[in-house]
Amino acid sequence: MRKALGSVRAKAAVGATVVVALALIATGVAVLLVLRGHLQSQAGLQAQVQGAKVAGQIATGTAYDKLDLPDGDEAPVVVTDKDGRVLAAGEDVRALDGKPVGKGKTAGDSRSAEHDDDGDDDGDGGRRLGPGEIDDDVGLRNGSADVGGKVADYRFASVEAKDSRGTSVTVRAGAALAPEEDAVASVRDAMLIGLPLLLVVVAGVTWLVTRRALRPVEGIRGEMAAITASTDLSRRVPVPSSQDEVGRLARTTNETLAALELSVERQRRFVADASHELRSPIASLRTQLEVAVAHPELLDVPGAVADTVRLQRLAADLLLLARLDAGERPSDTRVELAAMVREETSQRLADRVPVRIGELAGGEVAGSRGQLARVLGNLLDNAQRHAAEWVRVSVVREGEWLALRVEDDGPGVPPDERERIFERFVRLDDARARDDGGAGLGLAIARDVAVRHGGSLAVRTGSVFELRLPAAG
Structure with a gap:
């Protein structure tokens, strides 16, 4: 009652x-x-x-x-x-x-x-x-x-x-x-x-x-x-035929369920892929250590160090993705893109493919310098992985936006793959050795950071990646 x-x-x-x-x-x-x-x-x-x-x-x-x-x-x-x-x-x-x-x-x-x-x-x-x-x-x-x-x-x-x-x-x-x-x-x-x-x-x-x-x-x-x-997130609520508030509520609820289903499925794939990616370096490192215990003279120290570094990088990538998924907002400090490009490229003099400096327009953006430097580093790593002889980075001013571009002389990304490469654990060069090809998280991290800074990251042409950020002030 x-x-x-x-x-x-x-x-x-x-x-x-x-x-x-x-x-x-x-x-x-x-x-x-x-x-x-x-x-x-x-x-x-x-x-x-x-x-x-x-x-x-x-x-x-x-x-x-x-x-x-x-x-x-x-x-x-x-x-x-x-x-x-x-x-x-x-x-x-x-x-x-x-x-x-x-x-x-x-x-x-x-x-x-x-x-x-x-x-x-x-x-x-x-x-x-x-x-x-x-x-x-x-x-x-x-x-x-x-x-x-x-x-x-x-x-x-x-x-x-x-x-x-x-x-x-x-x-x-x-x-x-x-x-x-x-x-x-x-x-x-x-x-x-x-x-x-x-x-x-x-x-x-x-x-x-x-x-x-x-x-x-x-x-x-x-x-x-x-x-x-x-x-069971695949189920949907009934939608009445009326076009009133209740009908809009049902449609919005179904949209929310669809987004939730996608998020949960993405999380499941992420956990599964992360577990798979972590299993390989851990297994390799364990094998080398077990061999070293039985036969110390056979210990491959450089290989163990490489596996450890790879494991460390993968753990750092997973930790950053977890923070981004949790909604972590970047700091509101001012970052001079041109100065950041000069500083980051100066540390890559010994890379396999040299990095050239193109036009560097002045201008600041608001955000986390560490995360933006991580984006630049991921874009340079991706470009050097596919470049033949050179990689070029530049910063141009387009109205109220600053565009950081990284291009190389490699074969480029096919048009039908230009969005898929930003998904997590996706690598187009499946034939490449896993150690050389990375875990497929670099571009996904770069786009997430760009979005959380109010900008975007996309493939402008076959081999040109462009990070657009709103200019500060």
Whole structure:
């Protein structure tokens, strides 16, 4: 149960339901307020019409006991003078706001909350009315009335007038608020009944829609769990036909699995090749040492030293590749390529093929001098291995890039092999003796170092290797 409530479907359903509930509650309250205001305005207009009708009779000189007043059930009407004494009242009207109504009695304060009931100029700013005039300013307020023994709420309009003799009177006419209250109550009850039902529908629809939308995600999760359990990286998660976020997630997941499978396979090949490469010099060295123990005079010291040096170089290459694979970033020092070329080539005077110095453009790059020198050394070793008479190295400036080029007069690399040679433990000269041909790690290390320095390493033409690096600054 707790797992179901904590799922994305449950959270989405609860969230959508809460949002819809808040929106509906706010909308319902606004509707009720607008409806109540509109119905009260209608009741006030009805009361105003009844009050104006009675005030018109008084202004034209109709006697108070001859006034045509509506029935109390229809609209309670009370006419009072300036002192609040009742001059006329509708049939069955017994009290207003809890105060008795009867001819000659005082019906409480006859002044409305909105304006002064006295038509005389009493210092309050009211307009002075002449005989037979009606004040256009009508006061409206809510109150209660007892009509025939039944107390109900009404909307009262207070109309000021003067009769033909100049007596100021106030006509208070009411319109029942019961219809308004009934209408508001009906709408409120309908909302209270419909709101829970609507929220149930919203929650159910959201649950179903979310469940359907997340069904591919569950498929992806299940397949990923199976892949983890089986360690079979060749498997792929199902890709839905939709072009939405879930579809992109599935495709990205498959791309990640493919990259992971490639990386793991590459690592396996690397370990296997490294083990194979290490086995040969170790076995040779062991054989020589075992022979030396039995027959010291037969010890091949130069051969043992050569095997040891080769083993040392191979171990250093493997260690550097491991650091590069682990994401080791080069230092951010400045390296002058031209100076590095002169220094490294000066140590190769005794090489089988001489190294010539070509154009050396000035410029610095950011990175590790040791790693860049290793790249240059690997490129020179590769060139000397295939050169006939000469090897040339140069540095040229091309815009924001510095290009270090190593070329030789050898046969060059076939076009279809120019990318394969940068793979680890790959040698094109398979017929060459292993001792002379190296382990096939030099160019792979050189490219990895170039990439981690923000540059590239490629075969520009058959026998020209070009290292491009961004110029510092």
